[in-house]
Amino acid sequence: MPVSRTADDLPEWRRRTTAGxxxxxxxxxxxxxxxxxxxxxxxGRTIWAFVWDxxxxxxDLVQRMxxxxxxxxxxxxxxxxxxINIATLGTLLAIAIGFPMAFLAAHNTTPSVLFVRPVMxxxxxxxxxxxxxxxxxxxxxxxxxGMLAGILAIGLRSVGFIAKLTYEAIEEIDRxxxxxxxxxxxxxxxxxxxxxxxxxxxxxxxxxVFRWDINIREATVLGLVGAGGIGMQLQASINTLxxxxxxxxxxLILGTVVVSEWVSARVRHAVx
Amino acid sequence: xxxxxxxxxxxxxxxxxxxxxxxxxxxxGQVMALxxxxxxxxxxxxxxxxxxxEPTSGSVVLDGTEITGLGAAALRRARRRMGMxxxxxxxxxxxxxxxxxxxxxxxxxxxxxxWFRRFPRRDVEEAFRLLHRVGLDHMVDKRADALSxxxxxxxxxxxxxMQDPQLLLVDEPTASLDPKxxxxxxxxxxxxxEERGLAAIINIHDVALAQxxxxxxxxxxxxxxxxxxxxxxxTPEVLTTIYGEEDWSQTIRAVEEDEEEAxxx
Numbered sequence: 001m002p003v004s005r006t007a008d009d010l011p012e013w014r015r016r017t018t019a020g021x022x023x024x025x026x027x028x029x030x031x032x033x034x035x036x037x038x039x040x041x042x043x044g045r046t047i048w049a050f051v052w053d054x055x056x057x058x059x060d061l062v063q064r065m066x067x068x069x070x071x072x073x074x075x076x077x078x079x080x081x082x083x084i085n086i087a088t089l090g091t092l093l094a095i096a097i098g099f100p101m102a103f104l105a106a107h108n109t110t111p112s113v114l115f116v117r118p119v120m121x122x123x124x125x126x127x128x129x130x131x132x133x134x135x136x137x138x139x140x141x142x143x144x145x146g147m148l149a150g151i152l153a154i155g156l157r158s159v160g161f162i163a164k165l166t167y168e169a170i171e172e173i174d175r176x177x178x179x180x181x182x183x184x185x186x187x188x189x190x191x192x193x194x195x196x197x198x199x200x201x202x203x204x205x206x207x208x209v210f211r212w213d214i215n216i217r218e219a220t221v222l223g224l225v226g227a228g229g230i231g232m233q234l235q236a237s238i239n240t241l242x243x244x245x246x247x248x249x250x251x252l253i254l255g256t257v258v259v260s261e262w263v264s265a266r267v268r269h270a271v272x
Numbered sequence: 273x274x275x276x277x278x279x280x281x282x283x284x285x286x287x288x289x290x291x292x293x294x295x296x297x298x299x300x301g302q303v304m305a306l307x308x309x310x311x312x313x314x315x316x317x318x319x320x321x322x323x324x325x326e327p328t329s330g331s332v333v334l335d336g337t338e339i340t341g342l343g344a345a346a347l348r349r350a351r352r353r354m355g356m357x358x359x360x361x362x363x364x365x366x367x368x369x370x371x372x373x374x375x376x377x378x379x380x381x382x383x384x385x386x387w388f389r390r391f392p393r394r395d396v397e398e399a400f401r402l403l404h405r406v407g408l409d410h411m412v413d414k415r416a417d418a419l420s421x422x423x424x425x426x427x428x429x430x431x432x433x434m435q436d437p438q439l440l441l442v443d444e445p446t447a448s449l450d451p452k453x454x455x456x457x458x459x460x461x462x463x464x465x466e467e468r469g470l471a472a473i474i475n476i477h478d479v480a481l482a483q484x485x486x487x488x489x490x491x492x493x494x495x496x497x498x499x500x501x502x503x504x505x506x507t508p509e510v511l512t513t514i515y516g517e518e519d520w521s522q523t524i525r526a527v528e529e530d531e532e533e534a535x536x537x
Contacts (some may be wrong), residue, residue: 193386
């Protein structure tokens with residue numbers, strides 16, 4: 001924010017100094033040069049014949065995918081229902097574990113900043129750093145293939161998500177409401193139930209429904225590793241090159257996701 | 273004496289000395305206004321009384337009980353005897369008026385009774401009675417965030433009274449309200465204190481309001497009491513000691529006019 005004087009001694013203001021201006025333009029130029037260099041690098045390692053061929057290949061695939069195998073839907077209802085159940089039960093499991101964890105992790109409600117909070121933060125990070133598909137891969141080995149592995153995979157991945165966003169909401173509450181309830185002589189559990197829980201309820205409901213919505217999508221691929229749901233049919237259809245069936249599965253997944261999104265939007269709207 | 277503060281000192285972890293050995297006595301049934309500039313330690317003082325802020329040293333004695341030495345459970349019982357009213361009302365916004373009012377009884381009921389909102393019949397009757405007294409009968413089932421500022425502060429007052437306190441700690445009750453509502457709220461607090469024989473410490477930065485409503489005024493500056501006397505002794509010189517140099521003639525005169533208006537009404 002340089003202030004200088006003009007020739008007739010009036011104060012003048014500009015956003016940056018001249019050197020600052022050059023630095024900004026220099027940074028843009030460097031960014032552009034880097035982009036060009038990266039493009040060169042990638043293009044040198046691309047087999048362009050395949051790329052030029054892509055539209056033809058794509059068109060060919062699409063042609064083989066249509067019309068969808070409508071009758072195949074009869075086989076799909078059950079796995080689709082399983083998928084929705086995996087997502088819902090997994091989310092409920094994550095809520096049951098994640099909600100108390102959030103209170104143990106939040107700075108203003110944790111029983112111990114030095115011990116319990118770091119342990120909870122570590123558990124949250126561990127849960128979040130592993131994708132559901134990888135959780136499923138491990139759990140299928142432990143529990144064998146099927147829905148149980150899928151539910152646990154979804155649950156373990158979602159615990160961290162729900163706990164993290166909820167503890168952030170707990171840390172952002174209005175402290176004066178807590179003060180007021182404390183001043184009445186309420187015990188700590190009462191302060192939690194009367195001053196903190198009502199404040200985080202909208203955020204918590206929104207987080208849970210949002211996670212359920214994400215889990216519906218994630219549950220559709222868990223079958224690829226044998227953890228139940230519609231992913232198993234997807235893999236079987238791709239392996240046998242049954243493209244019209246693949247299309248049918250896509251349509252069903254799309255429909256389910258649209259419905260779940262509509263539900264979660266409605267719920268979030270209702271709790272605010 | 274209902275409340276005796278002796279040598280009350282508070283040093284915040286940042287090193288700021290908010291209270292410097294305050295000595296203060298409040299007899300039963302006395303309403304007292306605590307005035308002083310922002311940052312003088314008014315909020316800290318009343319929060320040290322119910323230990324929302326932990327005093328560094330000194331003692332607080334309420335009706336024979338030494339508050340400063342109490343363990344967690346005994347402190348909760350002592351807090352029941354001190355109702356607190358806040359500047360920004362501090363209602364739990366997503367709970368209903370009735371729930372906010374009944375939260376004044378939390379110190380008297382167990383966790384599960386309060387969780388399932390099963391309060392003794394007597395408490396609920398008292399809640400209806402007090403809500404009627406402050407003119408909020410029709411708002412019982414409204415959520416707190418649907419109320420206007422004045423209505424919220426009435427709920428805050430009722431919540432404090434539900435505790436059946438001996439002392440009210442009132443922190444800037446009118447700072448978020450318009451002048452007319454401010455006067456109504458101050459009048460209500462005073463009437464209720466008189467009806468129930470309550471003592472009150474009212475933090476207030478509006479000198480005119482303090483003078484109009486409280487007989488005793490205590491001036492706090494930089495953590496020390498610099499004035500303690502009847503409202504009539506509040507002269508421009510006194511205000512200068514509390515707040516610093518300023519033309520105080522208008523402030524004082526405004527009060528006198530106010531009182532003249534108030535008398536015939």
